[in-house]
Amino acid sequence: MNFSWTPEQLKLKQEAIEFAQKELNENISERERNNDFPRADWKKCADFGIQGLTVPEAYGGRGVDPLTTLLIMEGLGYGCKDNGLPFSLNSQMWSFQPAILKFGSEAQKKKYLPPICRGDLVGAFGITEVESGSDSYAMQMTATEVEGGYVLNGRKSYITLAPVCDLCVIFASTDLELGRWGITAFIVEKGTKGFSTSPVRDKMGMRTTPMGDLIFEDCYIPAENILGPEGGGVSLFTTAMESERGYIFASQVGRLERQLEEAIEYAKSRQSFGQSIGKFQSVSNRIADMKLKLELGKLAMYKVAWLEENEMPLLMEAAMAKLYLSEIFVESSLDSIRIHGAKGYVTEFEIERDLRDGIGGLIYSGTSDIQRNIISRLLGL
Ligand SMILES: Cc1cc2nc3c(=O)[nH]c(=O)nc-3n(C[C@H](O)[C@H](O)[C@H](O)COP(=O)(O)OP(=O)(O)OC[C@H]3O[C@@H](n4cnc5c(N)ncnc54)[C@H](O)[C@@H]3O)c2cc1C
Secondary structure, eight states, X not given: OOOOXXXXXXXXXXXXXXXXXXXXXXTHHHHHHTTOOOHHHHHHHHHHTSTTTTSOGGGTSOOOOHHHHHHHHHHHHHHOSOSHHHHHHHHIIIIIHHHHHHHOOHHHHHHHHHHXXXXXXXXXXXXXXXXXXXXXXXXXXXXXXXXXXXXEEEEEEEEETGGGOSEEEEEEESOGGGGGGGEEEEEEETTOTTEEEOOOOOOSSOTTSOEEEEEEEEEEEEGGGEESSTTOHHHHHHHHHHHHHHHTTHHHXXXXXXXXXXXXXXXXXXXXXXXXXXXXXXXXXXXXXXXXXXXXXXXXXXXXXXXXXXXXXOHHHHHHHHHHHHHHHXXXXXXXXXXXXXXXXXXXXXXXXXXXXXXXXXXXXXXXXXXXXXXXXXXXX
Protein backbone atom coordinates (compact mmCIF):
# COMPACT_ATOMS: atom_id res chain seq x y z
CA MET A 1 0.00 0.00 0.00
CA ASN A 2 1.13 3.53 -0.73
CA PHE A 3 0.67 5.75 2.33
CA SER A 4 1.23 9.11 0.66
CA TRP A 5 -1.41 11.40 -0.79
CA THR A 6 -0.81 13.42 -3.95
CA PRO A 7 -1.04 17.23 -3.77
CA GLU A 8 -4.21 16.98 -5.92
CA GLN A 9 -5.85 14.61 -3.43
CA LEU A 10 -4.97 16.88 -0.49
CA LYS A 11 -6.32 19.87 -2.39
CA LEU A 12 -9.62 18.06 -2.94
CA LYS A 13 -9.87 17.34 0.78
CA GLN A 14 -9.09 20.95 1.64
CA GLU A 15 -11.73 22.17 -0.81
CA ALA A 16 -14.29 19.88 0.83
CA ILE A 17 -13.37 21.27 4.28
CA GLU A 18 -13.75 24.86 3.10
CA PHE A 19 -17.01 24.11 1.29
CA ALA A 20 -18.49 22.48 4.42
CA GLN A 21 -17.32 25.25 6.74
CA LYS A 22 -18.73 27.96 4.49
CA GLU A 23 -21.96 26.35 3.31
CA LEU A 24 -23.17 23.70 5.74
CA ASN A 25 -22.80 25.02 9.29
CA GLU A 26 -25.74 27.35 9.75
CA ASN A 27 -28.29 26.81 12.54
CA ILE A 28 -27.14 23.27 13.27
CA SER A 29 -28.44 23.25 16.87
CA GLU A 30 -31.83 24.53 15.81
CA ARG A 31 -32.06 22.03 12.97
CA GLU A 32 -31.08 19.29 15.34
CA ARG A 33 -33.78 20.31 17.81
CA ASN A 34 -36.39 20.25 15.04
CA ASN A 35 -35.24 17.03 13.29
CA ASP A 36 -34.80 19.17 10.18
CA PHE A 37 -33.39 17.57 7.04
CA PRO A 38 -31.47 20.33 5.19
CA ARG A 39 -32.68 19.64 1.65
CA ALA A 40 -31.12 22.87 0.33
CA ASP A 41 -27.73 21.76 1.70
CA TRP A 42 -28.21 18.34 0.10
CA LYS A 43 -28.49 20.15 -3.23
CA LYS A 44 -25.44 22.30 -2.45
CA CYS A 45 -23.45 19.11 -1.78
CA ALA A 46 -24.56 17.74 -5.14
CA ASP A 47 -23.53 20.97 -6.88
CA PHE A 48 -20.15 20.66 -5.17
CA GLY A 49 -19.97 17.09 -6.56
CA ILE A 50 -20.39 14.89 -3.48
CA GLN A 51 -23.20 12.52 -4.56
CA GLY A 52 -21.55 11.97 -7.93
CA LEU A 53 -18.09 11.09 -6.57
CA THR A 54 -18.37 7.33 -7.06
CA VAL A 55 -20.62 7.42 -10.12
CA PRO A 56 -19.00 7.16 -13.58
CA GLU A 57 -19.20 10.22 -15.81
CA ALA A 58 -21.45 8.32 -18.25
CA TYR A 59 -24.18 8.45 -15.57
CA GLY A 60 -23.66 12.06 -14.52
CA GLY A 61 -20.99 11.51 -11.86
CA ARG A 62 -17.30 12.29 -11.45
CA GLY A 63 -15.88 8.76 -11.45
CA VAL A 64 -13.44 9.42 -8.61
CA ASP A 65 -11.47 6.44 -7.23
CA PRO A 66 -12.47 4.99 -3.81
CA LEU A 67 -9.44 6.26 -1.82
CA THR A 68 -9.76 9.83 -3.09
CA THR A 69 -13.51 9.70 -2.46
CA LEU A 70 -12.85 8.72 1.16
CA LEU A 71 -10.46 11.62 1.58
CA ILE A 72 -13.04 14.07 0.23
CA MET A 73 -15.74 12.63 2.50
CA GLU A 74 -13.32 12.99 5.42
CA GLY A 75 -12.92 16.65 4.48
CA LEU A 76 -16.68 17.06 4.49
CA GLY A 77 -16.91 15.50 7.96
CA TYR A 78 -14.04 17.62 9.25
CA GLY A 79 -15.66 20.85 8.05
CA CYS A 80 -19.30 20.10 8.82
CA LYS A 81 -20.36 20.53 12.44
CA ASP A 82 -23.45 18.41 11.84
CA ASN A 83 -22.82 14.66 11.66
CA GLY A 84 -26.36 14.09 10.34
CA LEU A 85 -26.02 15.53 6.84
CA PRO A 86 -22.74 13.71 6.10
CA PHE A 87 -24.33 10.51 7.45
CA SER A 88 -27.31 10.94 5.11
CA LEU A 89 -24.96 11.44 2.17
CA ASN A 90 -22.75 8.51 3.10
CA SER A 91 -25.77 6.33 3.64
CA GLN A 92 -27.09 6.99 0.13
CA MET A 93 -23.64 6.85 -1.48
CA TRP A 94 -22.55 3.54 0.01
CA SER A 95 -25.75 1.46 -0.12
CA PHE A 96 -28.42 2.84 -2.45
CA GLN A 97 -26.02 4.07 -5.14
CA PRO A 98 -23.80 0.94 -5.43
CA ALA A 99 -26.96 -1.19 -5.57
CA ILE A 100 -28.12 0.70 -8.67
CA LEU A 101 -24.63 1.04 -10.11
CA LYS A 102 -23.59 -2.59 -9.74
CA PHE A 103 -26.93 -4.34 -10.26
CA GLY A 104 -29.03 -1.90 -12.29
CA SER A 105 -29.84 -2.39 -15.96
CA GLU A 106 -28.47 0.20 -18.36
CA ALA A 107 -31.93 1.80 -18.50
CA GLN A 108 -32.17 1.97 -14.68
CA LYS A 109 -28.71 3.52 -14.35
CA LYS A 110 -29.47 6.13 -17.01
CA LYS A 111 -32.81 6.94 -15.45
CA TYR A 112 -31.84 7.21 -11.79
CA LEU A 113 -28.15 8.02 -11.40
CA PRO A 114 -27.96 11.44 -13.12
CA PRO A 115 -30.73 13.01 -10.97
CA ILE A 116 -29.19 11.36 -7.89
CA CYS A 117 -25.84 12.98 -8.72
CA ARG A 118 -27.54 16.35 -9.28
CA GLY A 119 -29.16 16.07 -5.84
CA ASP A 120 -32.63 16.23 -7.37
CA LEU A 121 -33.53 12.83 -5.90
CA VAL A 122 -32.91 11.31 -2.48
CA GLY A 123 -32.57 7.52 -2.34
CA ALA A 124 -33.22 5.19 0.62
CA PHE A 125 -32.21 1.57 1.07
CA GLY A 126 -34.53 -0.65 3.10
CA ILE A 127 -34.23 -4.21 4.28
CA THR A 128 -34.95 -4.00 8.03
CA GLU A 129 -38.41 -4.85 9.36
CA VAL A 130 -39.60 -4.55 12.94
CA GLU A 131 -39.28 -8.33 13.47
CA SER A 132 -36.15 -8.85 11.34
CA GLY A 133 -33.07 -6.67 11.80
CA SER A 134 -29.85 -8.66 12.22
CA ASP A 135 -31.75 -11.67 10.87
CA SER A 136 -32.75 -9.62 7.86
CA TYR A 137 -33.46 -12.55 5.54
CA ALA A 138 -36.30 -13.56 7.86
CA MET A 139 -38.24 -10.64 6.36
CA GLN A 140 -41.99 -10.98 5.88
CA MET A 141 -42.51 -8.43 3.13
CA THR A 142 -43.91 -10.14 0.05
CA ALA A 143 -43.80 -9.56 -3.71
CA THR A 144 -46.59 -11.45 -5.42
CA GLU A 145 -46.21 -12.00 -9.15
CA VAL A 146 -49.04 -10.63 -11.29
CA GLU A 147 -49.26 -9.90 -14.98
CA GLY A 148 -46.48 -7.51 -15.97
CA GLY A 149 -44.99 -7.13 -12.51
CA TYR A 150 -45.35 -7.64 -8.76
CA VAL A 151 -47.58 -6.48 -5.92
CA LEU A 152 -45.64 -5.48 -2.79
CA ASN A 153 -47.03 -5.78 0.73
CA GLY A 154 -45.12 -5.06 3.91
CA ARG A 155 -43.26 -2.41 5.86
CA LYS A 156 -39.59 -1.53 6.18
CA SER A 157 -38.70 0.14 9.47
CA TYR A 158 -35.89 2.31 10.89
CA ILE A 159 -34.89 3.33 7.36
CA THR A 160 -32.48 6.25 6.93
CA LEU A 161 -33.98 9.02 4.75
CA ALA A 162 -37.32 7.15 4.40
CA PRO A 163 -39.55 10.15 5.22
CA VAL A 164 -37.87 12.36 2.59
CA CYS A 165 -36.93 9.85 -0.08
CA ASP A 166 -37.95 10.17 -3.72
CA LEU A 167 -37.19 6.56 -4.45
CA CYS A 168 -35.97 3.51 -2.63
CA VAL A 169 -34.36 0.13 -3.11
CA ILE A 170 -36.21 -2.45 -1.03
CA PHE A 171 -36.17 -6.20 -0.59
CA ALA A 172 -39.18 -8.53 -0.62
CA SER A 173 -39.80 -12.25 -0.81
CA THR A 174 -41.43 -13.76 -3.88
CA ASP A 175 -41.74 -17.04 -1.96
CA LEU A 176 -41.40 -17.07 1.82
CA GLU A 177 -40.77 -20.84 1.78
CA LEU A 178 -37.53 -20.30 -0.15
CA GLY A 179 -36.09 -18.23 2.71
CA ARG A 180 -33.13 -16.10 1.62
CA TRP A 181 -33.24 -17.50 -1.95
CA GLY A 182 -36.71 -16.07 -2.46
CA ILE A 183 -35.59 -12.48 -1.86
CA THR A 184 -35.59 -9.97 -4.72
CA ALA A 185 -34.71 -6.25 -4.77
CA PHE A 186 -37.04 -3.65 -6.26
CA ILE A 187 -36.82 0.05 -7.05
CA VAL A 188 -39.90 1.97 -5.94
CA GLU A 189 -40.57 5.60 -6.80
CA LYS A 190 -42.40 8.13 -4.65
CA GLY A 191 -45.93 8.61 -5.98
CA THR A 192 -46.39 4.93 -6.83
CA LYS A 193 -49.90 3.91 -5.76
CA GLY A 194 -49.78 1.91 -2.53
CA PHE A 195 -46.39 3.29 -1.45
CA SER A 196 -46.17 5.74 1.45
CA THR A 197 -43.72 6.78 4.15
CA SER A 198 -44.13 7.36 7.87
CA PRO A 199 -43.42 10.65 9.64
CA VAL A 200 -39.90 11.20 10.99
CA ARG A 201 -39.10 9.14 14.11
CA ASP A 202 -37.52 10.99 17.03
CA LYS A 203 -34.17 9.52 17.89
CA MET A 204 -31.10 9.92 20.08
CA GLY A 205 -28.63 11.34 17.56
CA MET A 206 -28.09 12.12 13.88
CA ARG A 207 -31.26 14.13 14.24
CA THR A 208 -30.91 15.96 10.94
CA THR A 209 -31.00 12.58 9.20
CA PRO A 210 -34.66 11.65 9.02
CA MET A 211 -35.45 8.02 9.86
CA GLY A 212 -38.79 6.32 9.33
CA ASP A 213 -40.73 3.55 7.63
CA LEU A 214 -41.43 2.61 4.01
CA ILE A 215 -44.97 1.28 3.72
CA PHE A 216 -46.32 -0.92 0.90
CA GLU A 217 -50.00 -1.73 0.63
CA ASP A 218 -50.97 -3.61 -2.54
CA CYS A 219 -48.31 -1.61 -4.33
CA TYR A 220 -48.01 -2.66 -7.98
CA ILE A 221 -44.49 -2.48 -9.42
CA PRO A 222 -43.75 -3.21 -13.09
CA ALA A 223 -41.21 -5.99 -13.77
CA GLU A 224 -38.78 -3.39 -15.15
CA ASN A 225 -38.34 -2.13 -11.58
CA ILE A 226 -36.76 -5.37 -10.41
CA LEU A 227 -33.18 -4.58 -9.45
CA GLY A 228 -30.71 -7.35 -10.33
CA PRO A 229 -31.79 -10.90 -10.98
CA GLU A 230 -35.02 -12.26 -9.54
CA GLY A 231 -34.10 -14.19 -6.38
CA GLY A 232 -30.75 -12.36 -6.33
CA GLY A 233 -31.53 -10.08 -3.41
CA VAL A 234 -29.00 -11.68 -1.07
CA SER A 235 -26.10 -11.15 -3.44
CA LEU A 236 -27.15 -7.51 -4.00
CA PHE A 237 -27.54 -6.90 -0.28
CA THR A 238 -24.16 -8.46 0.55
CA THR A 239 -22.41 -6.34 -2.08
CA ALA A 240 -24.08 -3.14 -0.87
CA MET A 241 -23.23 -3.98 2.75
CA GLU A 242 -19.56 -4.46 1.90
CA SER A 243 -19.27 -0.92 0.63
CA GLU A 244 -21.52 0.48 3.36
CA ARG A 245 -19.48 -1.16 6.12
CA GLY A 246 -16.19 -0.22 4.54
CA TYR A 247 -16.90 3.42 3.86
CA ILE A 248 -19.94 4.78 5.70
CA PHE A 249 -17.69 6.18 8.45
CA ALA A 250 -15.57 8.26 6.07
CA SER A 251 -17.01 11.58 7.24
CA GLN A 252 -16.93 10.52 10.88
CA VAL A 253 -13.20 9.91 10.46
CA GLY A 254 -12.95 13.57 9.47
CA ARG A 255 -15.02 14.50 12.50
CA LEU A 256 -12.70 12.44 14.74
CA GLU A 257 -9.75 14.39 13.35
CA ARG A 258 -11.35 17.69 14.30
CA GLN A 259 -12.50 16.31 17.65
CA LEU A 260 -8.90 15.39 18.42
CA GLU A 261 -7.65 18.86 17.47
CA GLU A 262 -10.31 20.46 19.68
CA ALA A 263 -9.37 18.20 22.59
CA ILE A 264 -5.67 19.08 22.21
CA GLU A 265 -6.45 22.80 22.03
CA TYR A 266 -8.61 22.59 25.15
CA ALA A 267 -6.08 20.49 27.05
CA LYS A 268 -3.44 23.14 26.35
CA SER A 269 -5.56 26.12 27.34
CA ARG A 270 -7.65 24.88 30.30
CA GLN A 271 -5.87 25.58 33.58
CA SER A 272 -6.26 23.47 36.71
CA PHE A 273 -4.06 23.34 39.82
CA GLY A 274 -1.79 25.95 38.25
CA GLN A 275 -1.05 24.16 34.99
CA SER A 276 -2.75 23.20 31.76
CA ILE A 277 -4.78 19.99 32.08
CA GLY A 278 -2.80 18.47 29.18
CA LYS A 279 0.14 18.25 31.60
CA PHE A 280 -1.79 15.68 33.66
CA GLN A 281 -0.95 12.25 32.35
CA SER A 282 -4.50 10.99 32.68
CA VAL A 283 -5.60 13.68 30.22
CA SER A 284 -2.64 13.40 27.83
CA ASN A 285 -2.88 9.58 27.78
CA ARG A 286 -6.52 9.87 26.81
CA ILE A 287 -5.56 12.16 23.94
CA ALA A 288 -2.75 9.82 22.87
CA ASP A 289 -5.30 6.99 22.73
CA MET A 290 -7.67 9.13 20.65
CA LYS A 291 -4.84 9.76 18.18
CA LEU A 292 -3.88 6.08 18.04
CA LYS A 293 -7.46 4.98 17.41
CA LEU A 294 -7.96 7.58 14.72
CA GLU A 295 -4.83 6.53 12.82
CA LEU A 296 -5.65 2.81 13.07
CA GLY A 297 -9.25 3.47 12.05
CA LYS A 298 -8.10 5.38 8.97
CA LEU A 299 -5.82 2.51 7.97
CA ALA A 300 -8.62 -0.01 8.36
CA MET A 301 -10.86 2.07 6.10
CA TYR A 302 -8.17 2.82 3.51
CA LYS A 303 -7.33 -0.87 3.28
CA VAL A 304 -10.91 -1.63 2.21
CA ALA A 305 -10.59 0.97 -0.57
CA TRP A 306 -7.20 -0.41 -1.58
CA LEU A 307 -8.65 -3.93 -1.80
CA GLU A 308 -11.53 -2.63 -3.90
CA GLU A 309 -9.18 -0.79 -6.24
CA ASN A 310 -7.20 -4.00 -6.64
CA GLU A 311 -10.37 -6.07 -7.10
CA MET A 312 -9.65 -8.27 -4.10
CA PRO A 313 -12.15 -9.77 -1.58
CA LEU A 314 -12.96 -7.35 1.23
CA LEU A 315 -15.76 -8.89 3.28
CA MET A 316 -13.57 -9.42 6.37
CA GLU A 317 -11.81 -6.04 6.10
CA ALA A 318 -15.12 -4.18 5.65
CA ALA A 319 -16.53 -5.87 8.77
CA MET A 320 -13.38 -5.01 10.75
CA ALA A 321 -13.40 -1.38 9.57
CA LYS A 322 -17.08 -0.97 10.47
CA LEU A 323 -16.65 -2.61 13.86
CA TYR A 324 -13.56 -0.62 14.77
CA LEU A 325 -14.63 2.80 13.50
CA SER A 326 -18.07 2.62 15.09
CA GLU A 327 -16.62 1.62 18.46
CA ILE A 328 -13.83 4.22 18.48
CA PHE A 329 -16.21 6.99 17.47
CA VAL A 330 -18.19 6.34 20.64
CA GLU A 331 -15.09 5.91 22.81
CA SER A 332 -13.37 9.07 21.53
CA SER A 333 -16.58 11.10 21.77
CA LEU A 334 -16.90 10.08 25.41
CA ASP A 335 -13.22 10.90 25.99
CA SER A 336 -13.81 14.31 24.43
CA ILE A 337 -16.63 14.96 26.92
CA ARG A 338 -14.45 13.84 29.85
CA ILE A 339 -11.64 16.19 28.73
CA HIS A 340 -14.02 19.16 28.45
CA GLY A 341 -15.67 18.47 31.83
CA ALA A 342 -19.05 20.15 32.34
CA LYS A 343 -18.54 22.13 29.15
CA GLY A 344 -18.46 18.82 27.31
CA TYR A 345 -21.77 17.78 28.84
CA VAL A 346 -23.75 20.95 28.18
CA THR A 347 -25.52 21.04 24.81
CA GLU A 348 -24.77 24.67 23.87
CA PHE A 349 -21.04 23.94 23.45
CA GLU A 350 -21.79 21.32 20.77
CA ILE A 351 -19.42 18.72 22.22
CA GLU A 352 -21.88 16.15 23.58
CA ARG A 353 -23.57 15.79 20.18
CA ASP A 354 -20.87 13.45 18.84
CA LEU A 355 -21.57 10.85 21.50
CA ARG A 356 -25.30 10.88 20.75
CA ASP A 357 -24.58 10.77 17.01
CA GLY A 358 -22.11 7.93 17.42
CA ILE A 359 -24.31 5.40 19.20
CA GLY A 360 -26.33 4.56 16.07
CA GLY A 361 -23.10 3.42 14.42
CA LEU A 362 -22.98 0.47 16.81
CA ILE A 363 -26.27 -0.71 15.30
CA TYR A 364 -26.70 0.21 11.61
CA SER A 365 -25.05 -1.75 8.80
CA GLY A 366 -25.06 -4.72 11.18
CA THR A 367 -24.45 -4.42 14.92
CA SER A 368 -20.98 -4.84 16.43
CA ASP A 369 -22.01 -8.39 17.42
CA ILE A 370 -22.87 -9.18 13.82
CA GLN A 371 -19.52 -7.81 12.57
CA ARG A 372 -17.76 -10.06 15.10
CA ASN A 373 -19.83 -12.99 13.82
CA ILE A 374 -18.71 -12.26 10.24
CA ILE A 375 -15.06 -11.98 11.26
CA SER A 376 -15.08 -15.16 13.33
CA ARG A 377 -16.98 -17.09 10.63
CA LEU A 378 -14.32 -16.08 8.10
CA LEU A 379 -11.69 -17.24 10.58
CA GLY A 380 -13.28 -20.68 10.39
CA LEU A 381 -15.07 -20.58 13.76
C1 LIG B 1 -29.22 5.07 12.86
C2 LIG B 1 -29.74 3.86 12.18
C3 LIG B 1 -29.93 3.87 10.81
C4 LIG B 1 -30.46 2.74 10.16
N1 LIG B 1 -30.66 2.79 8.81
C5 LIG B 1 -31.17 1.71 8.17
C6 LIG B 1 -31.39 1.74 6.76
O1 LIG B 1 -31.16 2.76 6.09
N2 LIG B 1 -31.89 0.64 6.16
C7 LIG B 1 -32.17 -0.51 6.85
O2 LIG B 1 -32.60 -1.47 6.24
N3 LIG B 1 -31.99 -0.56 8.20
C8 LIG B 1 -31.49 0.51 8.87
N4 LIG B 1 -31.29 0.48 10.23
C9 LIG B 1 -31.69 -0.71 10.96
C10 LIG B 1 -30.48 -1.58 11.35
O3 LIG B 1 -29.91 -2.17 10.21
C11 LIG B 1 -30.95 -2.63 12.36
O4 LIG B 1 -31.38 -1.93 13.51
C12 LIG B 1 -29.82 -3.59 12.73
O5 LIG B 1 -29.56 -4.48 11.68
C13 LIG B 1 -30.14 -4.40 14.00
O6 LIG B 1 -31.40 -4.98 13.93
P1 LIG B 1 -32.44 -4.83 15.14
O7 LIG B 1 -32.52 -3.41 15.50
O8 LIG B 1 -33.68 -5.53 14.76
O9 LIG B 1 -31.76 -5.58 16.36
P2 LIG B 1 -31.78 -7.16 16.60
O10 LIG B 1 -31.38 -7.88 15.38
O11 LIG B 1 -33.07 -7.54 17.21
O12 LIG B 1 -30.63 -7.30 17.67
C14 LIG B 1 -30.83 -7.05 19.05
C15 LIG B 1 -29.56 -7.42 19.79
O13 LIG B 1 -29.28 -8.82 19.61
C16 LIG B 1 -27.99 -8.99 19.04
N5 LIG B 1 -28.01 -10.09 18.08
C17 LIG B 1 -28.98 -10.41 17.18
N6 LIG B 1 -28.62 -11.46 16.45
C18 LIG B 1 -27.39 -11.84 16.89
C19 LIG B 1 -26.45 -12.84 16.51
N7 LIG B 1 -26.72 -13.70 15.52
N8 LIG B 1 -25.29 -12.92 17.18
C20 LIG B 1 -25.00 -12.05 18.18
N9 LIG B 1 -25.83 -11.06 18.57
C21 LIG B 1 -26.99 -10.96 17.93
C22 LIG B 1 -27.68 -7.67 18.32
O14 LIG B 1 -26.29 -7.48 18.17
C23 LIG B 1 -28.33 -6.67 19.27
O15 LIG B 1 -27.47 -6.41 20.35
C24 LIG B 1 -30.78 1.57 10.90
C25 LIG B 1 -30.58 1.57 12.30
C26 LIG B 1 -30.07 2.69 12.93
C27 LIG B 1 -29.87 2.65 14.41
